[in-house]
Amino acid sequence: MNRLCALAVVLFLLAVPASLVCGQETSSPQPVAVEVVQPAPAFSPTDVVAVVVYIMIIAFLGYLGFRHSRTAEGYLIAGRNTHPVIMALSYGSTFISTSAIIGFSGMAGKVGMSILWLVFLNIFVGIFLAFVVFGGPTRRMGHCLGAHTFPELLGKRYDSRFIQTAAGLVIFFFMPMYAAATLLGGVKFLSVQFNMDISTGILIFAVIVAVYVLFGGLKGVMYTDAFQGALMFGGMLIMIYYGYAAAGGFLNAHDSLTALAAEVPEAARAQGVVGYTVMPVFGSGTWYLLITSLTLGVGIGVIAQPQLAVRFMTVRSKKELNRAVGIGGLFILIVTGGAYVVGALSNVYFYNKYNSLATEYVAGGDIERILPTFIKEAMPSWFPLVFFLVLLSAAMSTLSSQFHTMGAALGRDVYERGVRRKVAADVWTRLVTQAGVAVGIVVTIVIAFKYADVKGGIIAKSTALFFALCASTFMPAYLLGLFWRRMNRAAAIASVCFGFVFTAFWLTFMQASTASALSLCARISGSAPLLSPSS
Secondary structure, eight states: HHHHHOOOHHHHHTHHHHHHHHOOOOOOOOOOSOOOOOOOOOOOOHHHHHHHHHHHHHHHHHHHHHHHSSSSSHHHHHHGOOOHHHHHHHHHHHHHHHOOOOOIHHHHHHHHHGGHHHHHHIIIIIIIIIIIIIIIIHHHHHHHOOOOSHHHHHOOOOOOOHHHEEEEEEHHHHHHHHHHHHHHHHHHHHHHHHHHHHHHHHHHHHHHHHHHHHHHHHHHHHHHHHHHHHHHHHHHHHHHHHHHHHSHHHHHHHHHOOOOOGOOHHHHHHTOOOOOSSSSOOTHHHHHEEEEEIIIIHHGGGGGGGHHHGEEEEEEEHHHHHHHHHHHHHHHIIIIIIIHHHHHHHHHHHHHHSSHHHHSSSSOOOOGGGHHHHHHHOOTTHHHHHHHHHHHHHHHHHHHHHHHHHHHHHHHIIIIIIIIOOOOOOHHHHHHHHHHHHHHHHHHHOOOOOOOOSSSSSSHHHHHHHHHHHHHHHHHHHHHHEEEHOOOOHHHHHHHHHHHHHHIIIIIIIOOHHHHHHHHHHHHOOOOOSSSSSO
């Protein structure tokens, strides 16, 4: 495993710098119109070589995973002997997807630095509490019960076939929504930088991920995650440096962003945005979206994410989890904090150069194009290729884990535990799991096509929706199951059922920011969502 870590770092050092010296300077864009998305050149030979090298590395790491995934335990739980560095990078790169980098940085361009509270919760809850408080008991219980998936952990803890099967169904049917948001995050950058048709981009991302997740199992997924995490970390460090440079330097950038409070558009001001370095007005539509849906929904909901909780069961002991805390925390700080800060600072660059804020300058007001447009215009000509590899890594690392989790939910939790009355043979579990992966990929592509042209932060909202659904459905049974022996089966079933039904109803019919994005409420009732202020 130590050799594999070293290999990932060496491959990263070989793959990225080539693009730094091979790129050619391009002319600066003319500040003529609000429409930014101009026809861009197709992939250059340098781009093609870099992507081919990247895919070869991914294929090699996936093959290593395939060699060690001949049993259901190897395919589903990576053999329970993963190195802490591999585990930490896999956890971080799975946690932070293109929905965070593209979707939430776009939200930062709209609401400013206040979204950094999400970074704090990501580190404190998603890394520190998750690893130190939840990780050890989850690993220990998973090993003692022989659990291979998160639903199986809950099902065996409460000796309930219903809980495991129901949890598997929730994951299988609702995770494609989150996966589609991840897919669209990468595609948005392709459409801006390389003028690629969104439909083509969706298919490219999905097919590349499908190949190695279908055959490599969780070990192959974690090997590739570690390499992709190293690539994401290095690329985001570069982006932070040039982002501040484009906005006038570290101190000047923040002062300039604060001064833009007087330029906040009236529509945003009416929703509670009064500046880009202060919180929105308490109780306003933006405040509710930022705090309840995004910060709390994602920041706390990470604890009950099935594809992340299962990582705790892949290491040998709690010692490995403790060793992974520092690595995971630093990764989240740089990747998410960097994306959100640069997204907010893009306002300074666009205002200084075009006398327009990011939401006004970017074509159609699509906030998910803010960071791609800023990178295209303000960064060195070689950096878009680096950032493309970063986004490809973020998308593939998260998508591979999402597809693997969907397949495991169908094969292990629904088929083996819910359909059969005895444990299925390894070969059948694996076949049904792979079929589940294939179905999950198809459904994800369909959803991505449906929401490809939707504006208004659909990527961030879809991510927050799935995190909130998992938290309300799984969190009470998971938390009390780990730390309270008197928590029983009946209470766990009631918690899972009520949490799912209430949250699904609330997000679909009551909360305006998510209900409007899903549009199911309007189709069924013909009326707008109630209670929550519109965002």
